[in-house]
Amino acid sequence: MARLTTTLLMATALVATAACSKKRPEVLPPAPGVAPTQGTATGPVDPNGGVTPGSAADFKRSTQGDTVLFGLDQYDIDATARGILDSQAEWLQRYNNVTITIEGHADERGTREYNLALGDRRANAAKNYLAARGIAPSRISVISYGKERPVALGSDEQSWAQNRRAVTVVVGG
Amino acid sequence: MRLRLLLLATLVSTPALAQQVPPAATPLGTGAAPAGQTPPPLEVDVTGGISAPMPIAIPPMPTQAVVQTAAGSTDQLGRQLAEIVSNDLRSSGLFNPLAPGRTRAIAFPEVTAPAFDYWAGSGAQALVQGYIRANGDGTLTVGCYLYDVSAQTQLTRQGFVVPPSDWRRAGHKCADMVYTRLTGEGAYFDSRVVYVSETGPKANRIKRLAIMDQDGANSRFLTTGSSIVLTPRFAPNQQSIVYMSYVGKTPAIYVYDLGSGRQRLVVQNVATTFAPRFSPDGRYILFSMAQAGNTDLYRVPASGGTPQRLTTSPGIDTGGSYSPDGSKIVFESDRSGGQQLYVMNADGSNQQRISFGGGRYATPVWSPRGDLIAFTKIQGAFRIGVMSPSGQGEKLLTNSWQDEGPSWSPNGRVLMFFRQGRGNAGKADLWSVDLTGVNERRVPTPLDGSDPAWGPLRP
Numbered sequence: 001m002a003r004l005t006t007t008l009l010m011a012t013a014l015v016a017t018a019a020c021s022k023k024r025p026e027v028l029p030p031a032p033g034v035a036p037t038q039g040t041a042t043g044p045v046d047p048n049g050g051v052t053p054g055s056a057a058d059f060k061r062s063t064q065g066d067t068v069l070f071g072l073d074q075y076d077i078d079a080t081a082r083g084i085l086d087s088q089a090e091w092l093q094r095y096n097n098v099t100i101t102i103e104g105h106a107d108e109r110g111t112r113e114y115n116l117a118l119g120d121r122r123a124n125a126a127k128n129y130l131a132a133r134g135i136a137p138s139r140i141s142v143i144s145y146g147k148e149r150p151v152a153l154g155s156d157e158q159s160w161a162q163n164r165r166a167v168t169v170v171v172g173g
Numbered sequence: 174m175r176l177r178l179l180l181l182a183t184l185v186s187t188p189a190l191a192q193q194v195p196p197a198a199t200p201l202g203t204g205a206a207p208a209g210q211t212p213p214p215l216e217v218d219v220t221g222g223i224s225a226p227m228p229i230a231i232p233p234m235p236t237q238a239v240v241q242t243a244a245g246s247t248d249q250l251g252r253q254l255a256e257i258v259s260n261d262l263r264s265s266g267l268f269n270p271l272a273p274g275r276t277r278a279i280a281f282p283e284v285t286a287p288a289f290d291y292w293a294g295s296g297a298q299a300l301v302q303g304y305i306r307a308n309g310d311g312t313l314t315v316g317c318y319l320y321d322v323s324a325q326t327q328l329t330r331q332g333f334v335v336p337p338s339d340w341r342r343a344g345h346k347c348a349d350m351v352y353t354r355l356t357g358e359g360a361y362f363d364s365r366v367v368y369v370s371e372t373g374p375k376a377n378r379i380k381r382l383a384i385m386d387q388d389g390a391n392s393r394f395l396t397t398g399s400s401i402v403l404t405p406r407f408a409p410n411q412q413s414i415v416y417m418s419y420v421g422k423t424p425a426i427y428v429y430d431l432g433s434g435r436q437r438l439v440v441q442n443v444a445t446t447f448a449p450r451f452s453p454d455g456r457y458i459l460f461s462m463a464q465a466g467n468t469d470l471y472r473v474p475a476s477g478g479t480p481q482r483l484t485t486s487p488g489i490d491t492g493g494s495y496s497p498d499g500s501k502i503v504f505e506s507d508r509s510g511g512q513q514l515y516v517m518n519a520d521g522s523n524q525q526r527i528s529f530g531g532g533r534y535a536t537p538v539w540s541p542r543g544d545l546i547a548f549t550k551i552q553g554a555f556r557i558g559v560m561s562p563s564g565q566g567e568k569l570l571t572n573s574w575q576d577e578g579p580s581w582s583p584n585g586r587v588l589m590f591f592r593q594g595r596g597n598a599g600k601a602d603l604w605s606v607d608l609t610g611v612n613e614r615r616v617p618t619p620l621d622g623s624d625p626a627w628g629p630l631r632p
Contacts, residue, residue, distance in 0.1 A: 073511070075466070108575070108593070109551075110535075110551075111492075111512075111535040111536050111549055111551070111555070111577055111578070112403060112404065112536075112577065112578065112624070113404065113447060113448040113461065113491045113492050113535075113536065114489060114491060114492070114505065114507075114512055114535055116403075116424075116445070116447050116448075116461075116463070116491075117447075117461065117463050117468035117489040117491050118489065120445055120463035120466060120468065121463075121466040121467075121489070123466075124465050124466035125466065128466075143422065143423075143424065143445070144424070144445055144463065145401075148378070148380075148401055148403075149376065149377070150375060150376055151376065153374075153375045153376060153596070153597040154596055154597060155574075155595040155596045155599060156596075
């Protein structure tokens with residue numbers, strides 16, 4: 001099991017940004033200056049209709065997803081999670097008055113109080129990654145739900161994998 | 174662990190007879206037993222998990238005059254009181270109350286002059302008789318007498334005066350009298366449990382604080398269920414409950430005052446606070462605070478104030494529990510990899526790991542007797558276990574899919590915990606198990622239940 005100190009936790013996010021190309025060249029994040037803003041930014045009216053730019057619905061539609069997943073008892077941001085968070089960071093830079101809450105969750109295989117702490121770790125791992133991508137930490141609050149709010153209800157590997165998550169929720173802007 | 178209760182000693186112990194018997198509690202005469210013989214002592218013997226529950230007769234408690242009270246008629250209450258005593262003693266696993274078909278109704282004068290030959294013929298070794306009387310001031314008096322059937326002696330007796338609303342407590346106190354006299358262990362039946370009542374779909378459980386008697390009776394809700402509530406614990410004086418709530422979407426610890434129903438926030442902070450426990454003297458609240466992904470233990474004066482940080486490890490330190498004298502704290506930490514148990518001084522100094530078995534260890538709770546620490550062991554499944562405060566003598570007491578969060582009975586002999594079922598339809602409910610691991614029982618609750626916290630013996 002990976003043992004990461006708090007200091008290392010911060011470092012993880014920083015490394016993910018600074019040294020990403022060294023460690024995992026296959027998942028290069030888009031360069032900060034050339035964020036691909038094609039599509040949604042071309043016109044004032046959303047072509048799909050009804051979705052207000054900068055809204056929660058727009059966030060869901062315009063990013064790779066609001067949820068990143070974690071391994072059992074883990075809280076490191078893996079390659080898939082980086083791609084998702086990069087797309088979130090890009091959107092948040094575009095709508096820079098939007099504030100978010102990141103909800104951290106755990107599967108049912110941990111004890112209640114430990115899972116509250118684990119959910120907090122996961123939410124903060126996502127927060128730190130976004131902060132390292134240039135999103136002001138003051139725009140990001142975190143909350144841990146531990147194992148209290150699963151999305152998948154089975155008691156099997158597939159369900160547990162979906163429940164070990166950090167979910168970004170647009171709260172204001 | 175080897176648990177041996179061998180008691181019910183000799184009839185020489187009659188000096189203790191007169192204790193706590195209010196004069197009004199004796200219905201007839203003195204009930205003095207014929208002295209002289211020395212019959213073999215009764216034993217309540219539990220060895221290595223093989224128990225031999227003592228056969229005990231508990232006939233309905235007669236009343237001299239049938240009176241309607243706020244709790245019901247006295248003859249009806251007398252029957253129910255005998256059932257309460259019977260259920261309590263049976264739940265301990267140490268007694269085998271005679272089935273109702275093998276007892277008979279007794280007349281009022283018989284309470285102090287038992288038909289020993291009849292009860293000997295029924296197979297009972299011990300006999301509990303009592304009576305109920307409605308007093309002029311609206312209170313109830315319940316007399317409770319314990320007899321050794323083969324020795325034909327009275328072992329002890331007590332009288333209890335209770336308001337009608339507390340009539341069940343008289344039954345629990347009678348059962349406590351019998352249990353303590355025959356086992357030498359501390360009382361625990363006259364106690365309450367605070368827990369989380371659960372209902373609704375798994376993805377969106379509605380959780381309410383609830384309080385009930387130890388046997389599941391008198392369950393009532395304390396919160397409405399509009400916010401998630403978790404992990405309640407009694408204050409030592411039982412006048413308040415500390416717990417965690419998501420009210421306002423800011424998870425934090427609150428104190429609920431049972432008298433006024435008011436709640437107050439304990440720590441004003443932006444960070445998440447959880448896992449609250451009172452210190453044994455009630456002066457402090459031990460809790461966990463998660464900040465930037467790191468969780469440590471803190472304590473704060475119960476009245477509020479500035480938290481004092483007790484641990485500084487970069488891992489998750491949580492689930493603290495004070496030793497009964499308040500000098501030490503056992504807690505869980507994943508600083509070494511997975512969750513393990515550690516003991517430290519109450520000021521945070523001298524942190525020592527005590528659990529070294531395979532798997533992870535969580536939710537440690539120090540026994541009120543000080544001799545054991547109960548925990549949840551995670552090895553795929555969750556199981557309830559105990560070990561000594563130095564980590565020796567680990568024993569697992571349950572074997573189910575997910576048993577979590579043990580809480581000690583006031584006498585340190587029984588643990589209550591919650592059992593989670595698997596999958597979409599999996600529900601949580603409350604269970605108890607004694608230290609032999611043999612006597613495992615479901616604790617009845619009106620809805621589903623989790624996070625039980627067993628309170629002290631009631632004053």
